[in-house]
Amino acid sequence: MITFPISKCTMENQYDVTILGGGLAGLTLSLQLKQEKPDIKVLVLEKREDAAPEAAFKVGESSVELGTHYLREVLGLKDYLDTEQLPKHGLRFFLSPKHKDEIHKRVELGPKEFLPVPSHQIDRGVFENDLVKMSRDIKNDVLLDAKVENVELGDDTHQVTYKKDGESTTVNTRWVIDATGRASFLKRKLNFAEPFEHNVNAAWFRVDYKIDVDTWSDDEKWHSYVKDGLRHFSTVHLMDKGYWVWIIPLVGDRTSVGIVADESIHDFKDYNSLEKSLAWISKNEPQFGKELDKLTDKILDFKLMKHFAHASKETFSTDRWTVVGESGLFTDPFYSPGTDFISIGNTLTADLIQRDLKGEDVFYRTKFHAQVFRALYDNWMPIYVNQYPLWGSSQIMVTKIIWDWAAYWAINCLLFLNNGLTNLELMKDLVAGPTALMNRYGELSLQMQRLFKDWEAYDTADLTDKYVDPFDLKFMKTLQEDIVEKEVDDDELKRKLMENMELLEYVAAEMFRLASNSAHETSMDIPVDPYTMSLNKDRTLESKNSKELGRNRYVAKELQNMWMYPVPVES
Numbered sequence: 001m002i003t004f005p006i007s008k009c010t011m012e013n014q015y016d017v018t019i020l021g022g023g024l025a026g027l028t029l030s031l032q033l034k035q036e037k038p039d040i041k042v043l044v045l046e047k048r049e050d051a052a053p054e055a056a057f058k059v060g061e062s063s064v065e066l067g068t069h070y071l072r073e074v075l076g077l078k079d080y081l082d083t084e085q086l087p088k089h090g091l092r093f094f095l096s097p098k099h100k101d102e103i104h105k106r107v108e109l110g111p112k113e114f115l116p117v118p119s120h121q122i123d124r125g126v127f128e129n130d131l132v133k134m135s136r137d138i139k140n141d142v143l144l145d146a147k148v149e150n151v152e153l154g155d156d157t158h159q160v161t162y163k164k165d166g167e168s169t170t171v172n173t174r175w176v177i178d179a180t181g182r183a184s185f186l187k188r189k190l191n192f193a194e195p196f197e198h199n200v201n202a203a204w205f206r207v208d209y210k211i212d213v214d215t216w217s218d219d220e221k222w223h224s225y226v227k228d229g230l231r232h233f234s235t236v237h238l239m240d241k242g243y244w245v246w247i248i249p250l251v252g253d254r255t256s257v258g259i260v261a262d263e264s265i266h267d268f269k270d271y272n273s274l275e276k277s278l279a280w281i282s283k284n285e286p287q288f289g290k291e292l293d294k295l296t297d298k299i300l301d302f303k304l305m306k307h308f309a310h311a312s313k314e315t316f317s318t319d320r321w322t323v324v325g326e327s328g329l330f331t332d333p334f335y336s337p338g339t340d341f342i343s344i345g346n347t348l349t350a351d352l353i354q355r356d357l358k359g360e361d362v363f364y365r366t367k368f369h370a371q372v373f374r375a376l377y378d379n380w381m382p383i384y385v386n387q388y389p390l391w392g393s394s395q396i397m398v399t400k401i402i403w404d405w406a407a408y409w410a411i412n413c414l415l416f417l418n419n420g421l422t423n424l425e426l427m428k429d430l431v432a433g434p435t436a437l438m439n440r441y442g443e444l445s446l447q448m449q450r451l452f453k454d455w456e457a458y459d460t461a462d463l464t465d466k467y468v469d470p471f472d473l474k475f476m477k478t479l480q481e482d483i484v485e486k487e488v489d490d491d492e493l494k495r496k497l498m499e500n501m502e503l504l505e506y507v508a509a510e511m512f513r514l515a516s517n518s519a520h521e522t523s524m525d526i527p528v529d530p531y532t533m534s535l536n537k538d539r540t541l542e543s544k545n546s547k548e549l550g551r552n553r554y555v556a557k558e559l560q561n562m563w564m565y566p567v568p569v570e571s
C-alpha cells in the first residue's frame with residue numbers, strides 16, 4: 001500500500017533499486033548492479049555515521065573460493081584485493097586434543113602451497129570504506145548516517161523513508177533490497193523470521209599484533225611441512241570437542257581471534273566477556289593462552305554473538321523485494337561461507353532486477369531462485385548441525401573436512417563460477433531432470449554427515465605428529481583446478497557436474513569402507529551403497545538413488561594420503 005503520494009517525489013528521489021544497509025552485502029550488490037547495467041539508478045542507505053574503524057569493526061574477515069570469485073572476478077576487485085588486503089593461505093586445522101600445549105605434535109590439516117584458487121583475509125573496516133568510495137565513483141548514491149525508518153510496498157513502486165541530519169526523506173523505488181544484516185528490517189516488519197535450531201555462539205576480538213603460529217615451535221620436522229611464513233596467512237583453527245578458535249591475520253600486522261562453541265558443550269557464560277574469553281582460551285588452548293597473556297594491552301575490541309544461525313521464511317519475493325546477506329539466512333562461520341551466501345543471494349537478486357528492468361516477467365524465476373537458495377542453505381546446514389561434538393576427533397575431522405571441501409568445490413563452486421545458478425534451463429534439469437543431480441547431492445551430503453556422527457564413538461585413538469595436505473590427494477587438486485576462472489558451456493558444465501557427482505559417490509563409499517573397517521573390522525572390499533550405507537548396524541535406510549559401488553582404486557589410493565590409522569590390510 002502506498003502511503004505517500006507519488007507527486008511528492010521528484011526525479012531525484014526516484015530509484016530503480018534502493019538497498020537498505022551498506023554493509024558487505026549491500027555495497028557489493030550496488031557494484032554488481034551498476035556493472036551489469038551502467039544506467040541503473042541505485043540508492044544505498046547506511047545508518048553508520050562516518051567511516052568505519054580499521055581492524056576493530058565487523059566480523060567476517062576470511063574469504064573462501066566461491067565468495068572470492070565473486071569479489072575478484074564478478075565485481076572486478078582482483079587488483080584491489082591483491083594490493084590492499086592480505087592473500088590467504090587456505091584454511092588450516094590443528095586437532096589432537098591431548099597435545100594442545102605443543103602445536104608441532106597436533107594433527108595438522110592444511111595446504112603447503114598457495115591454492116590454485118586465490119582467497120583473502122579481509123579487514124572489514126578498510127574494505128567497507130573502500131567499497132563506499134568505489135560505489136560512489138560509479139555514480140551510485142551511497143548515503144551514510146541515513147537510517148531507514150519505513151518501507152511501504154506498493155504495486156508498481158515501493159516507498160522508502162529514511163532519516164538523515166534529523167530530516168526524513170521518502171524515495172520511490174521499483175525494487176527494495178534488505179541488506180540490513182541482523183537488524184533484518186523487512187523480516188521484522190513483515191514478520192518472516194525463522195529461528196534455526198543450531199545453538200552455537202561466538203565471541204571475538206582483534207589484537208594489534210601479528211600472531212603467527214609458525215613461531216610457536218622450533219621443531220624442525222614441523223617447520224619442514226610448510227614453507228616458513230605461510231602458516232601465518234591461513235585461517236587457523238584450533239579445535240577440540242564442541243569448539244574451534246580462529247586466528248586470522250589482517251593487514252597492518254593485526255590479528256582477529258574468535259571462539260565459536262556449541263552451547264550444549266561449552267556454556268556461553270564462560271566466555272561472554274573479554275576477561276572470561278582470555279581465561280577460557282588459557283584453559284582450553286593453553287599454548288595460545290600463553291601467547292595472548294603477553295598481548296593483553298594490545299587488544300582492540302571485544303564482541304560476541306549468541307546463537308548466530310538463523311533462517312528466513314522469505315528471501316526472494318515476487319513483489320520486487322529480496323533479502324540478502326545476514327538479513328536473510330546465516331549458517332555458521334566454520335569454513336567461512338558468509339561471503340559465499342552473500343555472493344549467491346546478490347547474484348540471484350541482480351539477475352531478477354536486470355531482467356525485470358528489461359521488461360521480462362520474472363514471477364516464475366523469482367520463485368525458482370527462492371527455492372534453489374533455500375535448498376542450498378538446507379543442504380549446507382547438516383555440515384554443522386549436531387556436528388560440533390566431533391570437532392576434537394582427529395581422523396573424523398580430517399575426513400570430514402576433505403569431504404566437505406570436495407563437495408563444495410565439485411558442485412557449489414563449479415555451478416556458481418560458471419553462472420549456473422542463474423541458468424534456469426540448466427537448473428531445472430539439475431533439480432527435476434532425469435539425473436536429479438541436486439537431489440542426489442543433497443542426499444549424499446546428508447548421508448556423509450550421518451556417517452561422521454556415527455563414527456564418533458570409534459575414533460578415540462590419540463593421533464599425533466601428522467601433517468595432511470589436502471592437495472596430496474590428486475582428485476582434490478583437480479577439483480580446485482577445475483574452478484580456476486575456467487568458464488565452460490552448458491553441456492560441458494553438466495557433464496562436469498555429473499562426473500564430479502560420480503566421483504563424490506566413490507569418495508563417499510571409500511570413506512565409509514575406511515570408517516567401517518576401523519570401527520567394525522569389515523573387509524575393504526565390501527560393496528557399498530553410498531545412499532544407504534550406515535555404520536550404525538541398527539539403522540536401515542532406503543533411497544531412490546540407491547546404487548551399489550565396487551572399489552575405485554584411484555580414489556582408494558588417494559584417500560590413503562589422509563588416513564592416519566594403520567592402513568587396512570587389503571584382502
Ligand SMILES: Cc1cc2nc3c(=O)[nH]c(=O)nc-3n(C[C@H](O)[C@H](O)[C@H](O)COP(=O)(O)OP(=O)(O)OC[C@H]3O[C@@H](n4cnc5c(N)ncnc54)[C@H](O)[C@@H]3O)c2cc1C
Binds near residue numbers: 062067182308333
Ligand atoms: C562469528 C562469525 C564469524 C564470521 N566469520 C566470517 C568469515 O570468516 N568469512 C565470511 O565470509 N563471513 C563470516 N561471517 C559472516 C559475515 O560476518 C556476514 O556474512 C557479513 O558480515 C554480513 O554482511 P551484511 O552486509 O549482510 O551485514 P552487515 O555487515 O551487518 O551490514 C548491514 C548494514 O546495515 C546497516 N543497517 C542496519 N539497519 C539499518 C537501518 N535501519 N538503516 C540503514 N542501515 C542499517 C548496518 O549499519 C550495517 O552496516 C561470520 C559471522 C559470524 C557471526
